[in-house]
Amino acid sequence: MSSSVPNKIPAAGLAVRGFTVSYPGRAEAVGPIALSVPQGAICSVIGPSGCGKSTLLRAAAGLLGAYEGEIAFGGQPLAGSGAVIGLVPQNYGLLPWKTAEANITTALGIARPGLGRREKREAAARWLGLMGIGELADRYPARMSGGQQQRVAVARAFALEPDLLLLDEPFSALDALTREALQERFLANWEAYPATALFVTHDVEEAILLGGIIAVLPPSGAGSPLLLDNPVSGLAPGERRTSAVFFEMTRTVRKAMADLW
Ligand SMILES: Nc1ncnc2c1ncn2[C@@H]1O[C@H](COP(=O)(O)OP(=O)(O)OP(=O)(O)O)[C@@H](O)[C@H]1O
Numbered sequence: 001m002s003s004s005v006p007n008k009i010p011a012a013g014l015a016v017r018g019f020t021v022s023y024p025g026r027a028e029a030v031g032p033i034a035l036s037v038p039q040g041a042i043c044s045v046i047g048p049s050g051c052g053k054s055t056l057l058r059a060a061a062g063l064l065g066a067y068e069g070e071i072a073f074g075g076q077p078l079a080g081s082g083a084v085i086g087l088v089p090q091n092y093g094l095l096p097w098k099t100a101e102a103n104i105t106t107a108l109g110i111a112r113p114g115l116g117r118r119e120k121r122e123a124a125a126r127w128l129g130l131m132g133i134g135e136l137a138d139r140y141p142a143r144m145s146g147g148q149q150q151r152v153a154v155a156r157a158f159a160l161e162p163d164l165l166l167l168d169e170p171f172s173a174l175d176a177l178t179r180e181a182l183q184e185r186f187l188a189n190w191e192a193y194p195a196t197a198l199f200v201t202h203d204v205e206e207a208i209l210l211g212g213i214i215a216v217l218p219p220s221g222a223g224s225p226l227l228l229d230n231p232v233s234g235l236a237p238g239e240r241r242t243s244a245v246f247f248e249m250t251r252t253v254r255k256a257m258a259d260l261w
Pocket residue numbers: 023024026030047048049050051052053054055056090
């Protein structure tokens with residue numbers, strides 16, 4: 001990792017600088033990606049397929065072997081910072097040999113080793129309930145729908161009460177009504193536990209509804225992301241969808257996409 005500009009890393013929040021990945025067998029590198037997210041803010045990340053969104057989230061979660069550039073959290077390299085990270089991978093990332101409940105208690109056992117068995121089970125039950133799938137606690141992933149697996153993955157990430165939340169299209173497999181309900185639930189959860197969050201989505205309205213900042217990523221190799229402050233995030237969640245500023249922001253983001261992609 002480069003350390004050429006350590007003095008510029010902000011003391012709080014997430015900072016990504018010059019993030020570039022060369023996959024074996026792929027001619028062009030992914031990136032470069034630069035963005036910064038203040039502590040406790042949600043950054044919606046929107047970008048064309050293949051631009052490197054999942055690659056960035058995997059790297060931030062410590063799941064990618066090698067990359068160039070810096071990913072810092074709270075002023076120090078994220079790896080080794082001790083930050084608790086909640087990841088919802090694009091493919092849900094559930095352990096197939098464990099039930100919904102055990103997927104959550106296992107993750108809690110790793111991230112929060114001080115918790116007792118009963119506390120972990122209670123946390124699992126509570127978060128599965130909040131995601132509307134409390135009755136699936138004993139179900140294995142192979143016997144759940146994609147949307148149900150996705151909700152287990154979101155419940156698992158929130159149950160950790162993480163410092164950094166990384167969500168890779170977490171609501172993509174849900175029907176419109178369940179999705180809207182879980183967007184509201186997500187905001188309520190986040191208000192209760194305001195983790196710094198990267199929320200990847202292909203849905204412009206979802207990006208605007210949830211993000212305090214919106215990062216519009218260009219295709220890989222085509223320049224830097226555009227970071228937009230989102231005035232909609234200043235409104236109460238219940239008022240966002242119908243506000244004039246929401247429609248104005250929709251136009252702004254669509255124009256940025258048209259310009260960058
Ligand atoms: N393990 C890998 N080996 C080689 N190339 C990879 C690997 N993983 C991803 N890539 C390539 O890197 C690029 C970025 O992939 P990534 O999954 O990060 O894109 P994305 O922005 O998440 O796309 P999508 O919106 O489709 O999920 C793509 O061109 C992809 O084919």
